[in-house]
Structure formats: C-alpha cells, structure tokens
Amino acid sequence: MNTQQIADFFRERDRLAVHLGIELLEVSEGRSVARMKITDCHLNGVDVGHGGAIFTLADLAFAACSNSHGTVAVAVNISISYLRPAREGDLLTATAEEVSMSPKISTCLITVTNQAGDKVALFQGMAYRKKDPLESVIA
Amino acid sequence: MNTQQIADFFRERDRLAVHLGIELLEVSEGRSVARMKITDCHLNGVDVGHGGAIFTLADLAFAACSNSHGTVAVAVNISISYLRPAREGDLLTATAEEVSMSPKISTCLITVTNQAGDKVALFQGMAYRKKDPLESVIA
Amino acid sequence: MNTQQIADFFRERDRLAVHLGIELLEVSEGRSVARMKITDCHLNGVDVGHGGAIFTLADLAFAACSNSHGTVAVAVNISISYLRPAREGDLLTATAEEVSMSPKISTCLITVTNQAGDKVALFQGMAYRKKDPLESVIA
Amino acid sequence: MNTQQIADFFRERDRLAVHLGIELLEVSEGRSVARMKITDCHLNGVDVGHGGAIFTLADLAFAACSNSHGTVAVAVNISISYLRPAREGDLLTATAEEVSMSPKISTCLITVTNQAGDKVALFQGMAYRKKDPLESVIA
Numbered sequence: 001m002n003t004q005q006i007a008d009f010f011r012e013r014d015r016l017a018v019h020l021g022i023e024l025l026e027v028s029e030g031r032s033v034a035r036m037k038i039t040d041c042h043l044n045g046v047d048v049g050h051g052g053a054i055f056t057l058a059d060l061a062f063a064a065c066s067n068s069h070g071t072v073a074v075a076v077n078i079s080i081s082y083l084r085p086a087r088e089g090d091l092l093t094a095t096a097e098e099v100s101m102s103p104k105i106s107t108c109l110i111t112v113t114n115q116a117g118d119k120v121a122l123f124q125g126m127a128y129r130k131k132d133p134l135e136s137v138i139a
Numbered sequence: 140m141n142t143q144q145i146a147d148f149f150r151e152r153d154r155l156a157v158h159l160g161i162e163l164l165e166v167s168e169g170r171s172v173a174r175m176k177i178t179d180c181h182l183n184g185v186d187v188g189h190g191g192a193i194f195t196l197a198d199l200a201f202a203a204c205s206n207s208h209g210t211v212a213v214a215v216n217i218s219i220s221y222l223r224p225a226r227e228g229d230l231l232t233a234t235a236e237e238v239s240m241s242p243k244i245s246t247c248l249i250t251v252t253n254q255a256g257d258k259v260a261l262f263q264g265m266a267y268r269k270k271d272p273l274e275s276v277i278a
Numbered sequence: 279m280n281t282q283q284i285a286d287f288f289r290e291r292d293r294l295a296v297h298l299g300i301e302l303l304e305v306s307e308g309r310s311v312a313r314m315k316i317t318d319c320h321l322n323g324v325d326v327g328h329g330g331a332i333f334t335l336a337d338l339a340f341a342a343c344s345n346s347h348g349t350v351a352v353a354v355n356i357s358i359s360y361l362r363p364a365r366e367g368d369l370l371t372a373t374a375e376e377v378s379m380s381p382k383i384s385t386c387l388i389t390v391t392n393q394a395g396d397k398v399a400l401f402q403g404m405a406y407r408k409k410d411p412l413e414s415v416i417a
Numbered sequence: 418m419n420t421q422q423i424a425d426f427f428r429e430r431d432r433l434a435v436h437l438g439i440e441l442l443e444v445s446e447g448r449s450v451a452r453m454k455i456t457d458c459h460l461n462g463v464d465v466g467h468g469g470a471i472f473t474l475a476d477l478a479f480a481a482c483s484n485s486h487g488t489v490a491v492a493v494n495i496s497i498s499y500l501r502p503a504r505e506g507d508l509l510t511a512t513a514e515e516v517s518m519s520p521k522i523s524t525c526l527i528t529v530t531n532q533a534g535d536k537v538a539l540f541q542g543m544a545y546r547k548k549d550p551l552e553s554v555i556a
Contacts, residue, residue, distance in 0.1 A: 009184060010184045013183075013184040013185075013186075014182075014183050014184040014189070015179055015180050015181070015182040015183070015189070016180060016181055016182065016183060016189035016191055016192055017189075019158075019159075019180040020158075020191075040154055041154050041155060041158040042154070042155055043153075043154040043155065044152075044153050044154070044155060044202065045148060045149045045152040045153040045202065045206075045276075046152075046211060046213075046276045047152075047276065050153070050154070050155035050156075050195070050198070051194075051195075051198050051214050051217070052155055052159075052191060052194055052195025052198045052199075053155050053195075055190075055191055055194045055195070055198075055217075056189070056190075056191025056192075056194070056195070059189070059190050059191045059194075060191075063183065063184065067184075072185060074185075074221075074224075075190050075221055076220065076221055076355075076383060076404060077218070077219070077220045077221070077354075077355045077357075077404050078190070078194075078218070078219050079216070079217070079218040079219075079355075079357055079496030079541055080216070080217050080218075081215065081216045081517075081524050081541060081543055082213075082214055082215055082216070083516070083517035083519075083522075083524055084517070084519075085213075099500070099536060099539055100498075100500040100501070100536050100539070102500075102501075104382075104406065105354060105406065107498050107500055107539060109526075109539065119516060119517050122516055122517070122524060122526065122541060124496055124498060124539060124541050126354060126355050126404075126498055128382065128383065137184075137185045137186065215494075215522060215543060216493075216494045216496075216543050218357030218402055218494075218496055220378075220385050220402060220404055222377070222378040222380075222383075222385055223378070223380075238361070238397060238400055239359075239361040239362070239397050239400070241361075241362075243521075243545065244361075244493060244545065246359050246361055246400060248387075248400065258377060258378050261377055261378070261385060261387065261402060263357055263359060263400060263402050265359055265493060265494050265543075267521065267522065287462060288462045291461075291462040291463075291464075292460075292461050292462040292467070293457055293458050293459070293460040293461070293467070294458060294459055294460065294461060294467035294469055294470055295467075297436075297437075297458040298436075298469075318432055319432050319433060319436040320432070320433055321431075321432040321433065322430075322431050322432070322433060322480065323426060323427045323430040323431040323480065323484075323554075324430075324489060324491075324554045325430075325554065328431070328432070328433035328434075328473070328476070329472075329473075329476050329492050329495070330433055330437075330469060330472055330473025330476045330477075331433055331473075333468075333469055333472045333473070333476075333495075334467070334468075334469025334470075334472070334473070337467070337468050337469045337472075338469075341461065341462065345462075350463060352463075352499075352502075353468050353499055354498065354499055355496070355497070355498045355499070356468070356472075356496070356497050357494070357495070357496040357497075358494070358495050358496075359493065359494045360491075360492055360493055360494070363491075415462075415463045415464065
C-alpha cells in the first residue's frame with residue numbers, strides 16, 4: 001500500500017472516526033493530519049468538547065501516522081494533556097509527526113489546534129509495530 | 140448535589156457518552172463505574188475496539204469520580220495503557236477510584252475489564268478541581 | 279535465575295540506585311518493593327524531594343518487577359503523577375505490581391508511599407520484553 | 418528574579434542535579450537547556466543509561482522552564498518515552514519548551530538528544546503554577 005491507499009484504508013474502515021465525523025485529510029510517511037468540527041454529539045456534561053472526542057481525533061491521526069509505513073502498528077500507551085477547552089463550532093486539526101521509529105516501536109507526537117491556531121491538546125503516543133502488512137487485515 | 144444527582148447529571152448531559160452508548164452505572168464519593176458494549180460503531184480500521192472508544196468509556200468514569208464531591212473538576216492530563224484488544228460484542232466495564240485528592244488536584248485510576256474479567260486498559264487521570272458547584276454549570 | 283538472584287542482580291549492578299541509596303527489599307514474580315530515605319542529596323531547588331529521586335525509586339521497583347520472570351524487559355514509557363510532597367527525612371516505599379503481561383509487553387503500577395502510609399506518587403510503566411535471559415547481560 | 422537569577426537559583430539549590438552532575442546551560446522565558454554526561458553512576462543493571470538519570474536531566478530542564486516566569490511551579494504529572502538507549506560516555510542535552518501556559522498550569526515538552534543529535538527521550542510535563550515568587554522559597 002502507498003500512503004494514499006493507507007489514507008483510504010482508514011477513511012473507509014475506521015468506524016468510530018466515521019461515527020464522530022472525523023476526516024483524515026492527509027497521510028505521508030511519518031506524518032498525518034485529521035480534522036473534526038465540534039458539534040453537539042462531541043460535548044461533555046459541562047458543555048465543552050469531550051476529552052474522548054479530542055482524544056479520538058488525535059488517535060486517528062496517530063493511527064494513520066504510525067501505520068504510514070504500510071505495516072500494522074497498534075497503540076500501547078498514550079499520554080494526553082488538555083491545554084484549552086474546545087467549544088461547539090470549533091474546528092479542530094490534529095497534526096501527527098513520528099518522532100522516532102525503531103523496528104518494534106513508533107513514537108508520535110500529535111498536536112491538536114483550533115481554528116485560531118491555539119493549542120488545545122498535546123498527545124504523545126507509542127505503538128507496537130508488527131510485521132504484518134496493513135492489507136493482510138482485510139480478509 | 141448528592142452522588143445520585145451527580146450520576147443523573149452525567150447521564151443526561153454527557154452527549155458523547157450517549158452517542159457512544161456508554162452507561163454510567165454508579166457513582167459514590169471517590170468511585171464510579173461505567174459500561175459499554177463494543178458494537179460496530181466502536182471499531183477501528185483493523186476491526187478491534189477503537190482506543191478512542193475505550194478511552195471515552197474510562198473518561199466518563201473518571202469525570203463522574205473526580206466530580207463526585209459536587210464541585211467541577213476538569214481533566215488536565217491522562218495516560219492510558221492498552222493491555223489487550225477488545226472485540227465486537229465485548230462488554231467493557233470501567234471502574235474508577237480516586238487515588239488522591241487535594242484542594243486543587245484529583246488523581247484517579249480507572250481499570251477497564253471485559254466480561255471475562257481480563258484487564259483491557261489502565262487509565263491514570265489527573266483533574267484540576269475548581270471551586271464551582273456542579274449545578275452552577277446549568278444555567 | 280530465580281527471583282532471589284534477580285534481586286541480587288539489581289542490588290549489585292544498578293549503579294544509580296546505589297548512588298542514590300535506594301534499597302531493593304524484595305522481588306517475587308510480578309511484584310517488588312524498594313525503599314529510599316530522603317536525604318539532602320535528593321532535594322530539589324525548593325527543598326522538597328526531587329521528582330527525579332522519587333521517579334528513580336519507583337523505576338528500580340519497576341525494573342525488578344518487569345524483569346522478575348528472568349528475561350530482560352526495557353522501559354519504553356512511564357507516566358508519573360506526584361500526589362504529595364516528600365520532605366527530608368521521609369522514608370519512601372515503592373511497591374510494584376505487574377498489572378498485565380503479554381509475550382512482548384509488561385505493564386506495571388508502582389505506588390510510592392511515605393512512612394505515614396500517605397501516597398506520594400503513582401507510576402504507570404510499560405516495558406518491552408526481550409527474549410534474552412537476564413544473565414546474558416553479564417559477559 | 419530575572420531568568421539569569423532563576424538559572425542560578427536552580428544551579429545552586431537543586432541538590433539532586435548537582436549530585437548527578439547535571440548542568441543547567443541556559444534559561445529564558447518558556448525555554449531552558451540542560452546537559453549531562455553519562456558516567457558510571459548513571460548506569461542501570463544492564464549497563465545502559467538509567468531511565469531515572471535521563472528523567473532527572475529532563476526534569477531539571479522542565480523545572481527551570483516552568484519556573485522561568487519567576488513564580489513557583491510544581492510538577493504534577495509527567496510522561497516520558499524512551500526512544501533509544503544512552504551509553505556510558507554519551508553527552509545528553511535536554512531542551513525544554515513551554516507548549517502552553519495558563520494562570521494555573523504550565524505544560525512543557527522536553528526532548529533529550531545525544532551528541533549525534535539522535536533523540537533519546539521525549540518528556541511531556543505538566544506543572545501547577547502557584548502565585549508565590551521563587552525568591553519567597555529562600556528563607
């Protein structure tokens with residue numbers, strides 16, 4: 001798979017991203033960008049963007065980035081810091097960069113910003129890299 | 140608000156939890172339990188339970204637990220480790236315990252298990268405690 | 279190596295633990311306990327126990343715990359929350375428990391308490407498990 | 418205190434940093450750099466640079482960075498990923514950048530590199546900002 005096919009793989013197959021209206025904008029080796037507009041279904045009990053929605057946006061970018069070499073990588077640990085609340089109507093962009101890659105481990109840093117360019121969250125993810133090509137998942 | 144009212148607060152107002160079919164089973168001071176059955180909308184690109192769905196389940200338990208004293212607490216940092224994949228049909232339970240509470244900071248540990256009792260994820264969350272009573276959020 | 283030999287391995291060979299006066303009290307499969315008394319050399323700029331000293335205490339317990347099966351496991355990610363300051367003279371105990379173990383990954387939770395039993399820090403560690411026996415390290 | 422005085426504050430008062438041979442090279446608002454050469458006392462049981470030593474190097478840079486505005490900030494949560502082993506003789510540099518600052522919370526990202534410029538560790542730290550000026554600590 002090339003990175004265009006990898007992007008399509010996630011766009012078509014990631015059911016939670018579809019359910020939450022998350023768009024995967026671009027994928028290249030060791031990099032990806034995803035976007036989500038905060039709507040009513042993304043709010044938490046106190047009417048701000050739910051940590052779980054912001055996490056899922058960043059997590060899709062993380063998955064696309066850590067799988068961008070064409071082999072399956074699975075998330076094992078993530079740390080997320082919330083820097084600023086997101087409000088209904090905000091357009092959030094998650095930009096993932098692979099900071100380090102060994103044969104077994106990929107480490108990515110994902111920054112989530114709002115439409116004003118303010119940082120909303122910082123997400124540090126570690127994935128375990130398998131040897132299986134991504135297409136092997138599709139039976 | 141007593142803990143029963145706090146539970147109802149989250150059940151009625153947390154839009155993302157409703158959207159993902161997450162049930163808040165119980166809340167007491169410094170403790171809470173939530174549950175989610177993995178269905179198609181919770182899957183990721185490789186057909187296992189999405190990290191974002193499991194995170195959101197644990198995050199609802201975390202919110203209920205860190206807000207269980209009746210004042211608003213907002214998540215500032217979370218670290219989650221994924222221990223075992225969750226499959227479609229699995230029934231996941233998140234149990235939150237407040238490990239430590241100071242006037243400003245609440246630290247909770249949330250364990251997510253499947254129907255067999257196997258640990259699926261471990262979630263360590265830190266929330267900043269405001270002085271505002273939870274009911275002040277509802278205008 | 280049995281767990282007694284593993285304990286001795288760390289006691290003799292972990293130079294930083296020796297340099298900081300950290301004692302490894304016990305090791306069994308999936309569990310370990312270490313201890314450190316806060317002295318002047320463990321203080322930070324504002325005269326409380328340094329985050330790095332408390333981290334190192336917990337990290338030794340983590341290493342002993344994740345290596346307790348006799349094969350080498352190396353730390354890949356750790357999240358630590360500081361719950362309460364430690365003062366000069368405090369006696370800190372780090373208790374490690376392996377929460378989950380797969381062929382490749384060990385996840386441990388380490389709780390650091392002071393002499394009054396108050397929780398000082400919570401440390402969640404993930405290690406990558408190699409196949410090499412621990413004794414292979416010693417040439 | 419200006420940033421020069423803040424740098425001197427940590428150089429003179431951080432006992433653990435002195436004990437481990439960590440140098441604070443520079444501090445400016447929202448930024449700092451520290452350095453440590455890996456010697457025998459920094460090694461772990463398997464003869465590589467101890468996670469606790471690398472953490473402490475990054476933690477000093479974090480403390481200087483989050484305190485660089487002249488008021489006390491205390492670490493509440495840190496996540497560290499280890500990307501590559503450090504060996505005896507390696508010269509490690511930790512560069513801290515404040516990613517976000519609110520009246521209550523400072524979030525910093527610290528990258529640790531070796532003499533070849535390879536990334537050794539990624540450290541994401543969150544500190545609670547008090548109102549006390551740093552000089553108030555010195556009685």
